Amino acid sequence: MGVSYETVKWTYTGKSLQSQSDRIPGRGGGLPSTLIRLHVLCLGHPPQTLIRLAFFSAGNCWLQQGRNGRCQVLYMPGMSREECCRSGRLGTSWTEEDVPNSTLFRWMIFSGGAPNCMLCKETCDNVDCGPGKRCKMSKRSKPRCVCAPDCSNVTWKGPVCGSDGRTYKDECALLKAKCKGHPDLEVQYQGKCKKTCRDVLCPGSSTCVVDQTNNAYCVTCNRICPEVTSPDQYLCGNDGIIYASACHLRRATCLLGRSIGVAYEGKCVKAKSCEDIRCSAGKKCLWDAKMSRGRCAVCNEPCPEQRPDEAVCASDNATYPSECIMKQAACSMGVLLEVKHSGSCN
Structure with missing residues (x-):
């Protein structure tokens, strides 16, 4: 105002x-x-x-200007341009018209944003994009932040295996992917991602472990676990063994070199069917007919759009578009399905 x-x-x-x-x-x-x-x-x-x-009356402050040139994502109504643009955030825009809420709603829902949209920043001058990014003028002569990680300290020039299980052509490519929306992405080990721990050199004191999809990862093993103080910490492993705590299960996984996983919370019970197993909230029991054991699984997770290279061959010898789709099928049938290997069964 x-x-x-x-x-x-x-x-x-x-x-x-x-x-x-x-x-x-x-x-x-x-x-x-x-x-x-x-x-x-x-x-x-x-x-x-x-x-x-x-x-x-002042105008309205918006968080971005769309490709259609209209202001989108309302930040604050009734704000002057000086107040709106004070933060220096790239993409922040302002409209001068002071209109009722009904008009703002109509603009956002039916018109693709507010007209007469004015960007706070017209050039890259004094724009701080944050670490690993720089400001660049787009083809439409508008400033935008692009990923530009500092790769000057990267010594290994070959491919690397990321913590997401994907192979990147080099560490700089991984840093760009990290900047583009994967903040937790890290280098697992040098070289292409492997299906076994053979020839995998893990950095520091980390140990190679093969997960349930037969992908090799580098993890840090806890050699010492704190003393268990409550029976609520007990876990039943997928191997049918009772573990005193999550720490004890992770340590066993590290020493074994392959994933064990949690069947359900509490001590393992001799179950004849899923009716004998109590799962925690949000989970459903799936029966493993081969081992005559039950396992609690999360069944309400939506699956993202899968890629062609995410297909898996399951324990029922059927090919599924992704591991997530396989889990959904298992939940619908009430039976346990596991990944035999990545790719098609054929």
């Missing part, structure tokens, strides 16, 4: 008040939407100088 200041001199003549005012322009412009006067009258004293504040 913009503000203009008006100095008003009030003179008491004994019968009435006379005033003389000087307007000092402020930001915002337009006709006053709200007028506040501060009235002070001190009889028997010299004329008093008062300040009258006239508040003017």
